[in-house]
Amino acid sequence: MKISARNILKGKVVSIVKGATTAHVRLDVNGAIITASITNEAVDELGLSVGKEAAAVIKASDVMVAVA
Amino acid sequence: MKISARNILKGKVVSIVKGATTAHVRLDVNGAIITASITNEAVDELGLSVGKEAAAVIKASDVMVAVA
Amino acid sequence: MKISARNILKGKVVSIVKGATTAHVRLDVNGAIITASITNEAVDELGLSVGKEAAAVIKASDVMVAVA
Amino acid sequence: MKISARNILKGKVVSIVKGATTAHVRLDVNGAIITASITNEAVDELGLSVGKEAAAVIKASDVMVAVA
Amino acid sequence: MKISARNILKGKVVSIVKGATTAHVRLDVNGAIITASITNEAVDELGLSVGKEAAAVIKASDVMVAVA
Amino acid sequence: MKISARNILKGKVVSIVKGATTAHVRLDVNGAIITASITNEAVDELGLSVGKEAAAVIKASDVMVAVA
Numbered sequence: 001m002k003i004s005a006r007n008i009l010k011g012k013v014v015s016i017v018k019g020a021t022t023a024h025v026r027l028d029v030n031g032a033i034i035t036a037s038i039t040n041e042a043v044d045e046l047g048l049s050v051g052k053e054a055a056a057v058i059k060a061s062d063v064m065v066a067v068a
Numbered sequence: 069m070k071i072s073a074r075n076i077l078k079g080k081v082v083s084i085v086k087g088a089t090t091a092h093v094r095l096d097v098n099g100a101i102i103t104a105s106i107t108n109e110a111v112d113e114l115g116l117s118v119g120k121e122a123a124a125v126i127k128a129s130d131v132m133v134a135v136a
Numbered sequence: 137m138k139i140s141a142r143n144i145l146k147g148k149v150v151s152i153v154k155g156a157t158t159a160h161v162r163l164d165v166n167g168a169i170i171t172a173s174i175t176n177e178a179v180d181e182l183g184l185s186v187g188k189e190a191a192a193v194i195k196a197s198d199v200m201v202a203v204a
Numbered sequence: 205m206k207i208s209a210r211n212i213l214k215g216k217v218v219s220i221v222k223g224a225t226t227a228h229v230r231l232d233v234n235g236a237i238i239t240a241s242i243t244n245e246a247v248d249e250l251g252l253s254v255g256k257e258a259a260a261v262i263k264a265s266d267v268m269v270a271v272a
Numbered sequence: 273m274k275i276s277a278r279n280i281l282k283g284k285v286v287s288i289v290k291g292a293t294t295a296h297v298r299l300d301v302n303g304a305i306i307t308a309s310i311t312n313e314a315v316d317e318l319g320l321s322v323g324k325e326a327a328a329v330i331k332a333s334d335v336m337v338a339v340a
Numbered sequence: 341m342k343i344s345a346r347n348i349l350k351g352k353v354v355s356i357v358k359g360a361t362t363a364h365v366r367l368d369v370n371g372a373i374i375t376a377s378i379t380n381e382a383v384d385e386l387g388l389s390v391g392k393e394a395a396a397v398i399k400a401s402d403v404m405v406a407v408a
Contacts, residue, residue: 001271002181006175006177007102019224021226021227024128032097036133042140057131057132059268061265061399064073064345064399066114066123067341068121068342071336072336072386089296090156107307129197134140173267184269190270192269196228199239200261202250202276205275206318208310210314224359240276242276245278277404281372306347310404318405318407319407320407325407337386
Protein backbone atom coordinates (compact mmCIF):
# COMPACT_ATOMS: atom_id res chain seq x y z
CA MET A 1 0.00 0.00 0.00
CA LYS A 2 1.23 3.47 -0.94
CA ILE A 3 -0.44 6.35 0.86
CA SER A 4 -0.94 10.07 0.14
CA ALA A 5 0.28 11.10 3.62
CA ARG A 6 3.43 13.18 3.07
CA ASN A 7 5.15 12.12 6.28
CA ILE A 8 6.28 8.54 6.85
CA LEU A 9 8.97 8.58 9.51
CA LYS A 10 10.72 5.27 10.14
CA GLY A 11 11.79 4.30 13.63
CA LYS A 12 11.36 1.80 16.43
CA VAL A 13 8.69 1.36 19.08
CA VAL A 14 10.04 2.44 22.49
CA SER A 15 6.88 2.21 24.60
CA ILE A 16 3.23 1.21 24.45
CA VAL A 17 0.68 2.23 27.08
CA LYS A 18 -2.83 0.89 26.61
CA GLY A 19 -5.81 2.66 28.13
CA ALA A 20 -9.42 1.52 28.12
CA THR A 21 -9.87 2.12 24.38
CA THR A 22 -6.94 4.34 23.37
CA ALA A 23 -3.22 3.50 23.43
CA HIS A 24 -0.17 5.76 23.39
CA VAL A 25 2.68 4.42 21.31
CA ARG A 26 6.09 6.08 21.31
CA LEU A 27 8.53 5.70 18.43
CA ASP A 28 12.17 6.67 18.30
CA VAL A 29 12.75 8.30 14.90
CA ASN A 30 16.40 9.30 14.39
CA GLY A 31 16.64 10.09 18.09
CA ALA A 32 13.42 12.12 18.23
CA ILE A 33 10.54 10.60 20.21
CA ILE A 34 7.17 10.71 18.45
CA THR A 35 3.97 9.90 20.34
CA ALA A 36 0.96 8.43 18.55
CA SER A 37 -2.48 8.08 20.07
CA ILE A 38 -4.14 5.13 18.34
CA THR A 39 -6.78 2.51 19.18
CA ASN A 40 -5.89 -0.53 21.30
CA GLU A 41 -7.18 -2.60 18.39
CA ALA A 42 -4.64 -1.16 16.01
CA VAL A 43 -1.83 -1.99 18.45
CA ASP A 44 -2.98 -5.61 18.47
CA GLU A 45 -3.64 -5.84 14.75
CA LEU A 46 -0.21 -4.45 13.82
CA GLY A 47 1.44 -6.68 16.42
CA LEU A 48 3.29 -3.69 17.88
CA SER A 49 5.79 -4.39 20.63
CA VAL A 50 8.77 -2.56 22.11
CA GLY A 51 11.78 -2.76 19.82
CA LYS A 52 9.77 -3.46 16.67
CA GLU A 53 10.41 -1.36 13.55
CA ALA A 54 7.50 0.90 12.74
CA ALA A 55 6.82 4.25 11.08
CA ALA A 56 4.93 7.31 12.22
CA VAL A 57 2.54 8.38 9.44
CA ILE A 58 1.23 11.97 9.47
CA LYS A 59 -0.90 13.87 6.93
CA ALA A 60 0.71 17.20 5.96
CA SER A 61 -2.47 19.09 6.91
CA ASP A 62 -2.02 17.87 10.51
CA VAL A 63 1.45 19.39 10.88
CA MET A 64 1.84 22.88 12.34
CA VAL A 65 5.01 24.96 12.37
CA ALA A 66 6.38 26.90 15.32
CA VAL A 67 9.27 29.29 15.81
CA ALA A 68 10.99 30.21 19.05
CA MET B 69 3.72 29.39 25.30
CA LYS B 70 3.70 25.72 26.29
CA ILE B 71 1.36 23.49 24.32
CA SER B 72 -0.33 20.13 24.95
CA ALA B 73 0.78 18.73 21.58
CA ARG B 74 3.08 15.77 22.35
CA ASN B 75 5.28 16.19 19.29
CA ILE B 76 7.52 19.23 18.86
CA LEU B 77 10.26 18.29 16.42
CA LYS B 78 13.01 20.89 15.99
CA GLY B 79 14.60 21.43 12.60
CA LYS B 80 15.19 23.91 9.79
CA VAL B 81 13.02 25.12 6.94
CA VAL B 82 14.24 23.63 3.64
CA SER B 83 11.50 24.81 1.28
CA ILE B 84 8.33 26.92 1.16
CA VAL B 85 5.81 26.72 -1.67
CA LYS B 86 2.88 29.10 -1.46
CA GLY B 87 -0.39 28.33 -3.24
CA ALA B 88 -3.43 30.57 -3.50
CA THR B 89 -4.34 30.20 0.20
CA THR B 90 -2.36 27.17 1.40
CA ALA B 91 1.44 26.80 1.64
CA HIS B 92 3.60 23.69 1.89
CA VAL B 93 6.56 24.09 4.21
CA ARG B 94 9.26 21.43 4.47
CA LEU B 95 11.43 21.06 7.54
CA ASP B 96 14.58 19.00 7.93
CA VAL B 97 14.36 17.31 11.35
CA ASN B 98 17.45 15.22 12.13
CA GLY B 99 17.72 14.35 8.45
CA ALA B 100 14.05 13.44 8.04
CA ILE B 101 11.96 15.76 5.85
CA ILE B 102 8.60 16.73 7.33
CA THR B 103 5.97 18.48 5.21
CA ALA B 104 3.45 20.85 6.77
CA SER B 105 0.43 22.25 4.99
CA ILE B 106 -0.37 25.59 6.63
CA THR B 107 -1.96 28.90 5.61
CA ASN B 108 0.02 31.47 3.60
CA GLU B 109 -0.79 33.89 6.42
CA ALA B 110 0.96 31.74 8.99
CA VAL B 111 4.07 31.62 6.78
CA ASP B 112 4.14 35.42 6.72
CA GLU B 113 3.27 35.89 10.39
CA LEU B 114 6.01 33.51 11.58
CA GLY B 115 8.48 35.06 9.13
CA LEU B 116 9.39 31.64 7.78
CA SER B 117 12.20 31.46 5.24
CA VAL B 118 14.56 28.78 3.98
CA GLY B 119 17.31 28.05 6.52
CA LYS B 120 15.36 29.38 9.49
CA GLU B 121 15.08 27.23 12.62
CA ALA B 122 11.54 26.00 13.18
CA ALA B 123 9.70 23.07 14.74
CA ALA B 124 7.05 20.74 13.41
CA VAL B 125 4.23 20.51 15.98
CA ILE B 126 1.88 17.52 15.80
CA LYS B 127 -0.93 16.43 18.15
CA ALA B 128 -0.55 12.77 19.20
CA SER B 129 -4.07 11.96 17.97
CA ASP B 130 -2.97 12.93 14.44
CA VAL B 131 -0.14 10.38 14.32
CA MET B 132 -0.74 6.93 12.85
CA VAL B 133 1.60 3.96 13.06
CA ALA B 134 2.51 1.65 10.19
CA VAL B 135 4.54 -1.53 9.92
CA ALA B 136 6.13 -3.02 6.79
CA MET C 137 2.60 -1.41 4.59
CA LYS C 138 -0.08 -2.02 7.23
CA ILE C 139 -1.41 1.07 8.97
CA SER C 140 -3.15 1.76 12.29
CA ALA C 141 -5.93 3.82 10.65
CA ARG C 142 -9.18 1.93 11.31
CA ASN C 143 -10.88 2.97 8.08
CA ILE C 144 -9.61 1.80 4.70
CA LEU C 145 -12.47 2.07 2.24
CA LYS C 146 -11.80 0.62 -1.21
CA GLY C 147 -13.23 2.28 -4.29
CA LYS C 148 -12.40 4.01 -7.55
CA VAL C 149 -11.29 7.53 -8.39
CA VAL C 150 -14.15 9.45 -10.01
CA SER C 151 -12.65 12.93 -10.22
CA ILE C 152 -9.47 14.88 -9.51
CA VAL C 153 -9.34 18.68 -9.29
CA LYS C 154 -5.93 20.20 -8.70
CA GLY C 155 -5.58 23.63 -7.16
CA ALA C 156 -2.39 25.62 -6.64
CA THR C 157 -1.06 23.28 -3.92
CA THR C 158 -4.08 21.25 -2.80
CA ALA C 159 -6.11 18.75 -4.85
CA HIS C 160 -9.60 17.37 -4.29
CA VAL C 161 -9.94 13.70 -5.16
CA ARG C 162 -13.31 11.97 -5.20
CA LEU C 163 -13.66 8.22 -4.75
CA ASP C 164 -16.73 6.08 -5.32
CA VAL C 165 -16.88 3.61 -2.42
CA ASN C 166 -19.80 1.19 -2.77
CA GLY C 167 -21.85 3.95 -4.35
CA ALA C 168 -20.98 6.58 -1.73
CA ILE C 169 -18.79 9.47 -2.91
CA ILE C 170 -15.90 10.33 -0.57
CA THR C 171 -13.91 13.54 -1.04
CA ALA C 172 -10.26 13.75 -0.01
CA SER C 173 -8.26 16.94 0.15
CA ILE C 174 -4.61 15.97 -0.41
CA THR C 175 -1.48 17.60 -1.85
CA ASN C 176 -0.98 17.85 -5.64
CA GLU C 177 2.30 16.03 -5.04
CA ALA C 178 0.53 13.02 -3.56
CA VAL C 179 -1.76 12.85 -6.60
CA ASP C 180 1.29 12.68 -8.85
CA GLU C 181 3.28 10.31 -6.67
CA LEU C 182 0.41 7.80 -6.39
CA GLY C 183 -0.29 8.14 -10.12
CA LEU C 184 -3.98 8.80 -9.42
CA SER C 185 -6.28 9.07 -12.43
CA VAL C 186 -10.01 8.74 -13.01
CA GLY C 187 -11.09 5.10 -13.00
CA LYS C 188 -8.11 3.88 -10.98
CA GLU C 189 -8.71 1.70 -7.92
CA ALA C 190 -7.82 3.49 -4.70
CA ALA C 191 -8.85 3.52 -1.06
CA ALA C 192 -9.92 6.32 1.26
CA VAL C 193 -7.92 6.03 4.51
CA ILE C 194 -9.29 7.75 7.62
CA LYS C 195 -8.09 7.69 11.24
CA ALA C 196 -10.93 6.79 13.66
CA SER C 197 -10.30 9.95 15.69
CA ASP C 198 -11.18 12.01 12.59
CA VAL C 199 -14.65 10.48 12.23
CA MET C 200 -17.65 12.17 13.82
CA VAL C 201 -21.14 10.72 14.17
CA ALA C 202 -24.39 12.52 13.42
CA VAL C 203 -28.03 11.63 13.84
CA ALA C 204 -31.03 13.17 12.05
CA MET D 205 -27.84 22.13 10.62
CA LYS D 206 -25.90 21.98 7.36
CA ILE D 207 -22.16 21.46 7.69
CA SER D 208 -19.13 22.16 5.49
CA ALA D 209 -17.73 18.63 5.95
CA ARG D 210 -17.73 17.03 2.49
CA ASN D 211 -18.36 13.51 3.69
CA ILE D 212 -21.65 12.51 5.35
CA LEU D 213 -22.03 8.77 5.01
CA LYS D 214 -25.37 7.36 6.15
CA GLY D 215 -25.54 4.00 7.86
CA LYS D 216 -26.46 2.18 11.04
CA VAL D 217 -24.68 1.74 14.36
CA VAL D 218 -23.34 -1.83 14.66
CA SER D 219 -21.35 -1.56 17.88
CA ILE D 220 -20.47 0.85 20.68
CA VAL D 221 -17.56 0.30 23.07
CA LYS D 222 -17.14 2.89 25.80
CA GLY D 223 -13.77 3.44 27.44
CA ALA D 224 -12.98 5.72 30.38
CA THR D 225 -13.51 8.93 28.35
CA THR D 226 -13.42 7.82 24.71
CA ALA D 227 -15.86 5.52 22.88
CA HIS D 228 -15.46 3.57 19.66
CA VAL D 229 -18.60 3.52 17.54
CA ARG D 230 -18.87 1.35 14.44
CA LEU D 231 -21.28 2.15 11.62
CA ASP D 232 -22.26 -0.03 8.69
CA VAL D 233 -22.32 2.21 5.62
CA ASN D 234 -23.41 0.33 2.49
CA GLY D 235 -21.69 -2.77 3.81
CA ALA D 236 -18.44 -0.99 4.73
CA ILE D 237 -17.66 -0.73 8.46
CA ILE D 238 -16.53 2.73 9.60
CA THR D 239 -15.04 3.24 13.06
CA ALA D 240 -15.40 6.56 14.86
CA SER D 241 -13.55 7.50 18.03
CA ILE D 242 -15.73 10.02 19.87
CA THR D 243 -16.35 11.10 23.47
CA ASN D 244 -18.57 9.01 25.76
CA GLU D 245 -20.58 12.19 26.25
CA ALA D 246 -21.39 12.45 22.57
CA VAL D 247 -22.61 8.84 22.57
CA ASP D 248 -25.02 9.69 25.38
CA GLU D 249 -26.10 13.04 23.98
CA LEU D 250 -26.91 11.62 20.54
CA GLY D 251 -28.66 8.65 22.14
CA LEU D 252 -26.62 6.23 20.03
CA SER D 253 -27.50 2.55 20.29
CA VAL D 254 -26.94 -0.52 18.14
CA GLY D 255 -29.29 -0.56 15.14
CA LYS D 256 -29.92 3.19 15.18
CA GLU D 257 -29.52 5.16 11.95
CA ALA D 258 -26.54 7.49 12.05
CA ALA D 259 -24.04 9.05 9.69
CA ALA D 260 -20.26 9.18 9.71
CA VAL D 261 -19.15 12.78 9.14
CA ILE D 262 -15.59 13.40 7.91
CA LYS D 263 -13.85 16.60 6.83
CA ALA D 264 -12.21 16.24 3.38
CA SER D 265 -8.84 17.36 4.79
CA ASP D 266 -8.89 14.30 7.09
CA VAL D 267 -9.18 11.80 4.24
CA MET D 268 -6.04 10.24 2.75
CA VAL D 269 -5.84 8.18 -0.43
CA ALA D 270 -3.94 4.93 -0.86
CA VAL D 271 -3.22 2.67 -3.80
CA ALA D 272 -2.23 -1.00 -3.74
CA MET E 273 -28.72 17.03 12.20
CA LYS E 274 -27.11 16.58 15.62
CA ILE E 275 -23.38 15.90 15.59
CA SER E 276 -20.91 14.32 18.02
CA ALA E 277 -18.44 17.22 17.71
CA ARG E 278 -18.22 18.78 21.19
CA ASN E 279 -17.61 22.33 20.00
CA ILE E 280 -20.28 24.27 18.10
CA LEU E 281 -19.49 27.95 18.43
CA LYS E 282 -22.11 30.33 17.06
CA GLY E 283 -21.07 33.55 15.37
CA LYS E 284 -21.12 35.54 12.16
CA VAL E 285 -19.02 35.35 9.00
CA VAL E 286 -16.62 38.31 8.84
CA SER E 287 -14.55 37.38 5.79
CA ILE E 288 -14.26 34.78 3.04
CA VAL E 289 -11.15 34.35 0.90
CA LYS E 290 -11.34 31.73 -1.82
CA GLY E 291 -8.20 30.14 -3.21
CA ALA E 292 -7.94 27.69 -6.09
CA THR E 293 -9.60 24.84 -4.17
CA THR E 294 -9.45 25.91 -0.50
CA ALA E 295 -11.19 28.86 1.14
CA HIS E 296 -10.48 30.64 4.43
CA VAL E 297 -13.59 31.70 6.29
CA ARG E 298 -13.42 33.88 9.39
CA LEU E 299 -16.15 33.91 11.99
CA ASP E 300 -16.64 36.34 14.86
CA VAL E 301 -17.63 34.26 17.89
CA ASN E 302 -18.34 36.43 20.96
CA GLY E 303 -15.62 38.81 19.81
CA ALA E 304 -13.04 36.10 19.12
CA ILE E 305 -12.10 35.55 15.46
CA ILE E 306 -12.01 31.89 14.38
CA THR E 307 -10.50 30.90 11.04
CA ALA E 308 -11.73 27.83 9.17
CA SER E 309 -10.02 26.33 6.15
CA ILE E 310 -12.73 24.59 4.11
CA THR E 311 -13.36 23.74 0.45
CA ASN E 312 -14.62 26.38 -1.98
CA GLU E 313 -17.48 23.99 -2.68
CA ALA E 314 -18.62 24.04 0.93
CA VAL E 315 -18.65 27.85 0.88
CA ASP E 316 -20.98 27.76 -2.12
CA GLU E 317 -23.16 24.95 -0.86
CA LEU E 318 -23.75 26.60 2.53
CA GLY E 319 -24.36 29.95 0.83
CA LEU E 320 -21.83 31.62 3.14
CA SER E 321 -21.47 35.39 2.85
CA VAL E 322 -20.15 38.15 5.08
CA GLY E 323 -22.62 38.96 7.87
CA LYS E 324 -24.37 35.61 7.75
CA GLU E 325 -24.88 33.66 10.98
CA ALA E 326 -22.79 30.50 11.08
CA ALA E 327 -21.10 28.26 13.61
CA ALA E 328 -17.55 26.95 13.89
CA VAL E 329 -17.68 23.19 14.50
CA ILE E 330 -14.61 21.50 16.01
CA LYS E 331 -14.06 17.92 17.19
CA ALA E 332 -12.66 17.79 20.74
CA SER E 333 -9.71 15.66 19.59
CA ASP E 334 -8.61 18.55 17.33
CA VAL E 335 -8.33 21.04 20.20
CA MET E 336 -5.00 21.55 21.95
CA VAL E 337 -4.42 23.48 25.16
CA ALA E 338 -1.63 25.99 25.77
CA VAL E 339 -0.47 27.94 28.80
CA ALA E 340 1.62 31.09 28.85
CA MET F 341 6.97 29.87 20.93
CA LYS F 342 4.84 31.24 18.10
CA ILE F 343 2.75 28.70 16.22
CA SER F 344 1.15 28.55 12.76
CA ALA F 345 -2.24 27.50 14.17
CA ARG F 346 -4.68 30.30 13.27
CA ASN F 347 -6.87 29.90 16.34
CA ILE F 348 -5.57 30.67 19.83
CA LEU F 349 -8.55 31.34 22.06
CA LYS F 350 -7.74 32.55 25.55
CA GLY F 351 -9.84 31.47 28.49
CA LYS F 352 -9.87 29.61 31.80
CA VAL F 353 -9.99 25.92 32.66
CA VAL F 354 -13.44 25.03 34.04
CA SER F 355 -13.14 21.25 34.30
CA ILE F 356 -10.68 18.39 33.83
CA VAL F 357 -11.74 14.75 33.57
CA LYS F 358 -8.95 12.22 33.25
CA GLY F 359 -9.57 8.83 31.67
CA ALA F 360 -7.13 5.93 31.41
CA THR F 361 -4.92 7.69 28.83
CA THR F 362 -7.05 10.56 27.50
CA ALA F 363 -8.35 13.60 29.40
CA HIS F 364 -11.18 16.01 28.59
CA VAL F 365 -10.41 19.60 29.47
CA ARG F 366 -13.07 22.32 29.27
CA LEU F 367 -12.17 25.96 28.83
CA ASP F 368 -14.44 28.98 29.19
CA VAL F 369 -13.57 31.33 26.33
CA ASN F 370 -15.60 34.55 26.45
CA GLY F 371 -18.53 32.60 27.85
CA ALA F 372 -18.32 29.80 25.28
CA ILE F 373 -17.26 26.38 26.58
CA ILE F 374 -14.62 24.62 24.47
CA THR F 375 -13.79 20.95 25.06
CA ALA F 376 -10.31 19.59 24.30
CA SER F 377 -9.41 15.93 24.27
CA ILE F 378 -5.71 15.70 25.15
CA THR F 379 -3.38 13.20 26.80
CA ASN F 380 -3.27 12.84 30.59
CA GLU F 381 0.43 13.54 30.28
CA ALA F 382 -0.16 16.93 28.72
CA VAL F 383 -2.52 17.84 31.56
CA ASP F 384 0.24 17.07 34.05
CA GLU F 385 3.04 18.68 32.07
CA LEU F 386 1.14 21.95 31.60
CA GLY F 387 0.08 21.91 35.25
CA LEU F 388 -3.56 22.42 34.26
CA SER F 389 -6.07 22.93 37.07
CA VAL F 390 -9.53 24.43 37.37
CA GLY F 391 -9.41 28.23 37.29
CA LYS F 392 -6.04 28.41 35.54
CA GLU F 393 -5.67 30.64 32.47
CA ALA F 394 -5.16 28.63 29.31
CA ALA F 395 -5.84 28.86 25.60
CA ALA F 396 -7.54 26.53 23.16
CA VAL F 397 -5.31 26.12 20.10
CA ILE F 398 -6.91 24.88 16.86
CA LYS F 399 -5.47 24.51 13.35
CA ALA F 400 -7.67 26.23 10.72
CA SER F 401 -7.92 23.00 8.70
CA ASP F 402 -9.63 21.36 11.70
CA VAL F 403 -12.46 23.90 11.83
CA MET F 404 -15.70 23.23 9.96
CA VAL F 405 -18.51 25.71 9.36
CA ALA F 406 -22.22 25.02 9.82
CA VAL F 407 -25.37 27.01 9.13
CA ALA F 408 -28.81 26.51 10.65
